[in-house]
Each structure stands twice: as structure tokens, then as C-alpha cells.
Amino acid sequence: MATVSGQVASFAALKATIEATLAARGWTLADGILSRGTAFVQLTASAEALVLAAGTGQAGAALTGACPQTVKLLSFANASIQWPVVYVLHVFDAPDEVYCVLRYNVDRHQHLNWGRSSMPQIDGTGLWCSGSFRGDVDGSGANVRVFIDTGTGSQLGTTPYDGPGLGYFFAGLAGTYSSSFIHCGLEGAPAWRTTYGGAPGDLLGVSHKAGLLHALPSQFNQATVLLPIDVLLARQAQGQTIVATLAHARWCRLDFLDLSQPLVYGTERWIPYPLHAVHPVQRNGAGWPVGAQHSGTFGVALREPS
Numbered sequence: 021m022a023t024v025s026g027q028v029a030s031f032a033a034l035k036a037t038i039e040a041t042l043a044a045r046g047w048t049l050a051d052g053i054l055s056r057g058t059a060f061v062q063l064t065a066s067a068e069a070l071v072l073a074a075g076t077g078q079a080g081a082a083l084t085g086a087c088p089q090t091v092k093l094l095s096f097a098n099a100s101i102q103w104p105v106v107y108v109l110h111v112f113d114a115p116d117e118v119y120c121v122l123r124y125n126v127d128r129h130q131h132l133n134w135g136r137s138s139m140p141q142i143d144g145t146g147l148w149c150s151g152s153f154r155g156d157v158d159g160s161g162a163n164v165r166v167f168i169d170t171g172t173g174s175q176l177g178t179t180p181y182d183g184p185g186l187g188y189f190f191a192g193l194a195g196t197y198s199s200s201f202i203h204c205g206l207e208g209a210p211a212w213r214t215t216y217g218g219a220p221g222d223l224l225g226v227s228h229k230a231g232l233l234h235a236l237p238s239q240f241n242q243a244t245v246l247l248p249i250d251v252l253l254a255r256q257a258q259g260q261t262i263v264a265t266l267a268h269a270r271w272c273r274l275d276f277l278d279l280s281q282p283l284v285y286g287t288e289r290w291i292p293y294p295l296h297a298v299h300p301v302q303r304n305g306a307g308w309p310v311g312a313q314h315s316g317t318f319g320v321a322l323r324e325p326s
Contacts, residue, residue: 023325025108031093034107035065038120041109051081056116058145059136060084068159069094072132074149076203087212091151091187091199093122093130096159099313101125108291110322112268119269119322121293129294131187131320137251137264143205148251148264150187150200152296157182157197165311166296167195168318170304176230179308186295188269188320189251191216191225194308198225204263206253213253213263224252224260229271233318234304236273244277246270246290246321268323274298275317282324290321 024041028034043049047056054061060078064071071092076085095101105124112118117135124130130152137146157164163182169175169192177192178185185191185199193216200223201214207221215222226233229247237244249271251264274292282289296315299305305316 022111023108024111025106027104027106029104031065031067031070034070034093034120034122035063037107038063038109038118041111042118045111046113050078053078053081053083057136059116059134059147061134061149067095069153070132071155072134072149072151073155074134074147074201074203076145076147085203087149087201087203087214089201089212089214090155091132091149091185091201092153092155092157093132093151094153094157094159096164098162098164099125099128110268110291110325112323112325115267117266117268121322127294127297129296130184131293131295133187133269135266137202137204138267139262139264142261142263144203144210146202146204146264148200148202150189152184152187152199154180154185154197154199157184163311165313166305166315167308167311168192168305168316169194170307174227174230176227176233177225181308183311184296186315188249188266188271188295189223189225190271190295190318191223192227193217193225200251202251202264204253206261206263207255218254220254220256222254224254226271228252228260233271233273237275242276244272244274244283244292246272246283246285249320270321272319272321273303273317274319275300275303283321289324291324292319292321294319
């Protein structure tokens with residue numbers, strides 16, 4: 021396990037840094053594809069984006085069994101990235117999980133992540149990937165903003181009709197450009213699950229944790245609770261199955277936190293990050309069609325390797 025941080029001046033430099041870091045930690049880099057066990061990912065850099073494609077195998081310089089969607093970091097027109105930027109890589113083994121956080125323009129954040137589910141009997145490879153943007157989002161549009169379902173109770177999640185999907189399976193049941201996917205075989209042959217909704221085989225997003233996230237932080241002592249990121253799949257007869265639980269990431273609320281300091285729970289240390297940018301007043305974000313250039317106080321905490 022390792023945490024690596026520094027500055028880069030382009031997406032190409034970030035790509036090279038990620039590849040070198042993982043190659044030094046047991047991943048194989050061959051023909052531009054990173055692999056370890058049944059996890060295969062390929063990074064592609066341009067001036068505007070760093071794109072992650074995931075697959076189930078490799079044939080030379082091409083992925084096989086590739087996810088039909090990619091995820092990415094993006095310099096979009098509404099708030100283009102001002103280089104250089106700060107990056108943090110959290111790299112874990114057993115299970116393999118990689119989390120890349122980009123901090124730029126003072127308080128903006130984007131995320132690019134992948135890992136393998138340790139959940140038994142889900143078939144498929146269990147490889148999952150997520151990013152702040154889905155790969156086919158057009159960053160030149162004026163409507164590239166964060167849209168979060170601002171309902172209460174069981175309603176919660178990003179609704180990315182044009183903007184960031186935010187990653188971390190933080191999706192609602194509406195929106196075109198959700199940006200977290202997993203390969204599993206429940207409700208059919210092994211395949212990439214890319215659709216969010218209520219039909220068997222669809223992913224269910226964050227709504228099952230909505231009540232808890234809406235209740236945080238504690239009104240008694242302002243304490244922050246870290247909530248497991250469980251990836252749910254809709255089943256027959258309105259059933260649900262957890263197909264992955266991210267081992268080293270947790271959803272949280274960022275109210276009252278000093279983001280420069282880790283959260284300490286016994287012997288564990290967790291680093292809190294905004295899903296995009298913090299707004300302490302409009303703390304639940306803004307829904308469609310208004311949107312915002314922030315993600316309220318919704319955030320993620322990543323384990324700091326010991």
C-alpha cells in the first residue's frame with residue numbers, strides 16, 4: 021500500500037506518473053495496458069482529458085472484453101484546469117484498488133479510480149472503474165455542471181445529463197452520463213453493468229444510503245461518520261445484491277472538516293476529499309436544470325496506507 025503525491029503540468033505527465041507508480045508496485049505495463057490478475061486498464065492522455073478504459077483481457081495493445089463506456093478526468097470549458105495541479109495516488113493491494121485525486125484551481129477536485137470486487141459468487145471479473153466524467157461527455161458545452169438530486173429521504177445521487185457523474189457509484193436513477201461501472205455475471209452472462217435504474221441487472225447508485233447521508237453530520241457533536249460504498253445490483257422480484265464494497269473508500273459529509281487534516285479513527289487515518297468542490301451553504305448541491313460548480317458537502321474519504 022502506498023500514497024504518492026506531487027505536481028504535474030499535463031494529463032500526459034499524470035498518465036506517466038500513474039503508470040510508473042503502479043509498475044513499481046507489482047502491476048504489469050505492456051503495450052500501454054496496465055494489468056494485474058484479471059484487472060486490465062488502459063490510460064489515454066490528451067490536452068483536455070485523461071481517459072480510463074477497462075477490460076477483461078489484452079491482445080497486444082488492445083483491451084479485450086472492454087467496458088462499452090470509458091471514464092475520465094476532464095478540463096471542461098466552464099472551469100478549465102489551470103496547470104500545474106496537485107495529484108494524490110492511493111494504491112492498495114488485496115484487494116487491488118487505485119484512487120487518483122486531482123486538486124486544481126484552488127478548491128476543485130476530480131477523481132479517477134478502479135479496483136476489483138472481493139465479493140464472492142458475483143461471476144465476471146469483479147473489475148470496477150469510476151471517474152468524475154463519463155468518457156463521452158463533451159466538455160465544450162455551457163451546461164457542464166454538477167447536478168445532484170436534492171430530494172430527501174430515499175432520494176440522492178448525481179443526475180449527470182451533461183456534467184460530472186462524480187464517480188464512486190454516487191449516481192441517482194436519472195441522467196445520461198453516470199460514470200461508475202462494474203463487470204459481473206448476476207442477472208445474465210458476465211457483462212459490464214453500465215445502466216442505473218430498477219430493472220434486473222441495473223445498478224442502484226447511492227440512494228440506499230440517502231437517509232444516512234442526509235442525516236450527517238451529527239447534530240449532537242458535529243461528528244463525521246464514514247459510510248461504506250456498497251455497489252448494489254437490482255435483481256428479480258425487487259431484490260438487491262451487493263456486488264462490491266470498496267475496501268478503502270467511504271462516502272461522507274464534509275461539514276465542519278479541515279480538509280488539510282486526516283480523520284483519525286483509532287489506528288486508521290482517512291483523507292477527506294470533496295466529490296468536486298465544497299459549498300458549505302448549498303450543502304446538498306443543486307439539481308437539474310440549475311446545477312452548480314460544486315458538490316455541496318458530499319465527499320469521499322480514502323484510507324491512508326500505513
